[in-house]
Amino acid sequence: MHDGMSAEEFWDARYGGSERVWSGDPNVALVREVSDLAPGRALDLGCGEGADAIWLALRGWRVTAVDVSGVALERAARQAAEAGVAGRVDWQRHDLGVSFPEGEFDLVSAHFLHSPEEGMPREKILRAAASAVAPGGVLLIAGHAGPPPWDPDGYPGVRLPTAREVLEDLELPQGRWEVLRCEEYERMQTAPDGRVVTRTDNVLKVRRLGG
Structure with a gap:
């Protein structure tokens, strides 16, 4: 952690330091990979x-949205109310290394689940995410x-695995999952100084067979 801060304290401070941290737009990979899926949970x-979460809710999904920061969740809930989808999103605070939301879902989405805090068990969290996918659902x-x-x-010190490494880390049972996408992609992002730059990211999309 930074100076002995907990994950919640670190991220509350990060979100509390400005009125908006992110762009307010849904992630590029989410829009590309989910637009053709039938809405579910x-x-x-x-x-x-x-x-x-708001983008999904506007398209008919019932969303459980999780973050460690109560500041971020309060801000997100206000945005959802303004968008008219407050009733379609259940906002839950979890330190995912400690607790995980209950239930099975037709879509489990984890975008840029990187953290500068030491010891966030990303591989463990993503394996829990895979376990939460319903038969026929997508991770x-x-x-x-x-x-x-x-x-x-x-x-610094944060592992940024390739899509193939993420797939290997998930340790998915053979024959029970279908790999739909496992690759790098490029997207445009505005740098802090206002320049628009190309950022290379990776995406993994897998479907649990059955259902």
């Missing part, structure tokens, strides 16, 4: 200020392939 892990994981171009030393 979705779990959004590390939902932050709620853009992905979608997007992550950074490297540090941001404007900060080559960003994410």
Whole structure:
């Protein structure tokens, strides 16, 4: 942790330091990979200020959205109310290394579940995410392939695995899952100084067979 802060304290401080941390737009990979799925129950892990959860809710999904930061969740709930989907999103605070939401979901989404705090058990969390996918459902994981171009030393000490490494880390039972996408992709992002840069990320999309 940073200076002995808990995960909740670290992220509450991060979100509390500005009115908005993220763009407010849904993640590119989510829009691309989920737009053609029939709405059902979705779990959004590390939902932050709620853009992905709200996008899903607007398209008919019933969403459980999880974050460690109560500040982020309060902000996300306000955004959901303004978007008219407050009744479609269940906001839950979890330190995912300690507790995990209950239930099975047709979509489990984890976008950029990286953290500078020491000891976040990302592989354990993502295996729990896979276990929460209902038969016939989809697990979608997007992550950074490297540090941001404007900060080559960003994410010190944080492992940024490839999509193939994420798949291997999940330890999925053979014959029970179908790999739909496992690759790098590029997206445009605005740097802190206002420049628009190309960022390389990776995405893994797998479907639990059955159902």
